[in-house]
Amino acid sequence: MSRVTLVIALLIGCGSAQRPKPPELVTFETLRQSREAEAASKQAPDIVGEADVLQKRATSAWKDQEIEVSKRHALLGWIMLKTAIVQWEEAEAKRRIKAADAERKKHEAEIATLGKELATLEEQISLLEKLASAKSSAEVAKITAEQEKQKLAAELAQQQQRGEAQNKVIEAELALKTADTVDAKTHAKAEYQGAADLIARAQLELKQGNVAAAATSATMAKQKAEQAATIARPKYANASEANDRKLRDEALGKEAGGLAGITVNLKKQGETTRLILTYGGAFKAKATKIIPAKERVLDGVAALLKKYPTYPVQIIGHTDTRGRADALLVISQARAQAVFDALVTRGVDAKRFVVSGVGGGQPLGSNRTAKGRAKNNRVELILLYQ
Amino acid sequence: MLWALVAALLAPGVARADLKREIQLQQSAANDLRGLDTHKAVSDEITLLTQWLDDAAARDTKGQVAPVRELLDRCAAQVTLIRAKISASKVKAEAQEREKRAREAKQLLAKIQAALKDAIVKKKALEMNNK
Numbered sequence: 001m002s003r004v005t006l007v008i009a010l011l012i013g014c015g016s017a018q019r020p021k022p023p024e025l026v027t028f029e030t031l032r033q034s035r036e037a038e039a040a041s042k043q044a045p046d047i048v049g050e051a052d053v054l055q056k057r058a059t060s061a062w063k064d065q066e067i068e069v070s071k072r073h074a075l076l077g078w079i080m081l082k083t084a085i086v087q088w089e090e091a092e093a094k095r096r097i098k099a100a101d102a103e104r105k106k107h108e109a110e111i112a113t114l115g116k117e118l119a120t121l122e123e124q125i126s127l128l129e130k131l132a133s134a135k136s137s138a139e140v141a142k143i144t145a146e147q148e149k150q151k152l153a154a155e156l157a158q159q160q161q162r163g164e165a166q167n168k169v170i171e172a173e174l175a176l177k178t179a180d181t182v183d184a185k186t187h188a189k190a191e192y193q194g195a196a197d198l199i200a201r202a203q204l205e206l207k208q209g210n211v212a213a214a215a216t217s218a219t220m221a222k223q224k225a226e227q228a229a230t231i232a233r234p235k236y237a238n239a240s241e242a243n244d245r246k247l248r249d250e251a252l253g254k255e256a257g258g259l260a261g262i263t264v265n266l267k268k269q270g271e272t273t274r275l276i277l278t279y280g281g282a283f284k285a286k287a288t289k290i291i292p293a294k295e296r297v298l299d300g301v302a303a304l305l306k307k308y309p310t311y312p313v314q315i316i317g318h319t320d321t322r323g324r325a326d327a328l329l330v331i332s333q334a335r336a337q338a339v340f341d342a343l344v345t346r347g348v349d350a351k352r353f354v355v356s357g358v359g360g361g362q363p364l365g366s367n368r369t370a371k372g373r374a375k376n377n378r379v380e381l382i383l384l385y386q
Numbered sequence: 387m388l389w390a391l392v393a394a395l396l397a398p399g400v401a402r403a404d405l406k407r408e409i410q411l412q413q414s415a416a417n418d419l420r421g422l423d424t425h426k427a428v429s430d431e432i433t434l435l436t437q438w439l440d441d442a443a444a445r446d447t448k449g450q451v452a453p454v455r456e457l458l459d460r461c462a463a464q465v466t467l468i469r470a471k472i473s474a475s476k477v478k479a480e481a482q483e484r485e486k487r488a489r490e491a492k493q494l495l496a497k498i499q500a501a502l503k504d505a506i507v508k509k510k511a512l513e514m515n516n517k
Contacts, residue, residue, distance in 0.1 A: 087474070
């Protein structure tokens with residue numbers, strides 16, 4: 001009996017065991033417990049309330065083993081709850097739209113404000129950049145002007161140096177010309193040539209733009225030229241004087257040759273040259289007085305001697321050889337004295353004369369003929385070339 | 387009394403005709419919803435709806451009024467859900483678009499703020515240089 005009861009009890013027990021929840025109900029319950037469902041219950045309490053009723057029915061049906069009924073209620077409830085959640089999501093999306101719009105508007109307002117501020121700043125920066133650029137340009141212009149000024153100053157200085165060098169070259173050339181006046185080319189050949197070479201060098205250096213070197217060369221050239229002039233001057237003076245004397249001697253001889261009644265003879269004896277003016281035919285035999293007709297000859301002689309006042313004059317009286325020698329000597333001296341007196345009377349300086357007589361000792365012609373004796377009776381005026 | 391009797395006799399036929407019409411209406415609505423679902427956000431739900439409506443039609447043919455009624459109630463709820471999803475989908479898309487614009491505005495603002503900061507530094511530097 002007890003065994004039968006046990007089997008029946010087991011069968012009843014097995015028959016009354018709870019079947020598992022249908023998946024629709026499980027899914028519904030899971031969804032109902034979600035955060036979205038909780039939020040949806042506040043958004044759409046009516047729909048969620050209906051869904052909750054359906055969940056209870058589904059659970060109740062499951063407990064009553066009415067699985068199909070439970071499934072149907074769970075499915076419908078899930079759909080309603082899902083609808084409520086979707087509506088909540090839409091509301092959330094709308095809230096997001098509002099928030100996004102508000103945020104965007106806020107940003108846009110800030111963008112507008114900051115944009116204006118940025119534009120203002122950019123304008124100021126632009127102005128500052130222009131100012132900086134202008135300042136920079138001005139500085140560049142200032143530097144350029146300063147450089148130009150320095151360049152011009154350098155050019156000016158160079159021109160001045162060049163001018164100074166040119167002046168020095170000119171001074172050197174003048175010094176060389178001065179040296180030319182004393183014929184330094186001849187009398188100080190080395191110095192003169194050195195000066196000329198240095199001038200040529202200075203001119204070349206000047207042409208090449210080497211101003212400092214040109215100035216130095218010109219200075220040296222001037223010194224050389226001056227040195228040449230110093231050396232040449234006394235030599236030139238001597239040479240010039242000699243030349244003058246020579247010219248004067250020649251002129252004297254030439255003019256003397258033109259005197260009427262005077263025979264001119266040039267006689268060289270060693271270094272000494274004598275111009276001998278022979279005054280013949282002016283005295284009768286043994287006489288010491290000048291024949292009046294021959295007096296006029298002495299006018300020309302006196303004029304010549306006065307024209308050439310530097311020449312000392314030796315007056316020597318001569319006779320022929322007829323007579324005693326001592327007497328002839330006296331006569332010759334008297335004749336020389338007579339000529340001396342005549343010339344002094346005509347204004348010739350007496351201090352220039354040396355008067356003497358040599359008698360008949362220095363005949364020019366034969367004393368045997370009258371013509372020869374006439375030649376020998378004479379007075380000679382001897383002018384010494386200096 | 388007679389009318390009540392007639393009505394009682396006719397009621398099952400009337401109810402079936404209504405169910406058929408409602409099935410057709412909902413099928414038509416399902417088609418409309420498919421057209422509205424441009425983002426293909428509820429294609430699964432529409433497929434399920436169509437299946438249920440087909441099931442309802444099949445059951446209606448068999449004269450199973452109560453299951454059909456229950457299926458149509460479920461389909462009505464499904465249609466509501468689908469409409470809600472389509473609407474929410476559009477609003478969500480709009481929300482994303484608005485949020486995108488807001489982000490873009492924020493990014494632009496950040497750029498302007500950075501440019502402003504740079505400009506202030508630049509201005510100060512220029513002012514120093516110009517002194």
